[in-house]
Amino acid sequence: MKRGRMKLKNNSLQVISDFIKNNDNFLIIGHIDPDGDAVGSIMAFKFVLDQLNKKSLLLLHSDISKEYRLLFKYLNKNSYLIYNKNLEIEKILSEYKNVVVLDTANLERLGKWKSFIKKFNILNIDHHYDNPKFGLINYVNPDISAVGEILYNLFLLNNIKIDKKIGMAVALAVLADTGSLKYSNSNSDTFRLIADLKDKGIDIVKINRFLESFPSLEYLKLLGNALANIEIDELGKVAWLSLTKNEIEKSEINIEQINNLVNYPRDIKGIEVGISFIEKEKDFIDISFRSHNYLDVSKVAQKFNGGGHPRASGAKIKGKLNQVVLDVLKEVKKYV
């Protein structure tokens, strides 16, 4: 095992290890609209707590079991709780004292769960540089590609046996956040992590295929619709696409399945910034930003009360789609 740990703050990982050792019940949650890192991280943590015989419960924002069936088949029904206003949540959660919050830049990103979570002992593990360290214990390291990579280091430090499901969950998290090791956020440690998992028999090809495949034919047709309307700015640096609520409704696909459309405009040769504008609710636009080399899209997102990383960020804006597109492009062009 030759994984470099030079950049890690081992003290903090040690504090986290002690916190886990000294407690025996944990809620586990990731951010709303979960991506592969959020899902892989919460699942990996759950599997590890199971291995340590600690009581734990996953808190989910919605039913993501279909999209992430790769891992959900390893869970039984009572190991997770999907948010529902009719549930007696306070009562269910009263058996717990601690909550592990993963890949979550701020408490707002916990959606409806936020108000329940605030009063617990929070263990905050994240890699968003603007995370305000809202936990009782915090490990925030923006130099690490994915929360899944932080967790892997934590698991190795504690001699956790990396079995198939833990390995798959970590790989899902890291491959999702690094674009299967293609993005600039992965370093040689990230490559070694994936190599380690490959050596342990984890089917990396299968996970990549899972991340890259389309959910359905209808999805691909909707994508075709969005691609037909991509635009590029006069300098050839910014490319964007948009989808209206109407177009999404006509396609009959589940709105929660729409993600990563922003990668398509970004991947045009010569483009620095890709943007997607998705009208998820009427006059409520979900915006994603991705950049390649120099443009800090987290700063653009912050202008619109969003956030994220320098190369990947997002915001939600209320307004008419056309006007929102104009406003955002105006801001982006200040940085090009």
Ligand SMILES: [Mn+2]
């Ligand atoms: Mn992440």
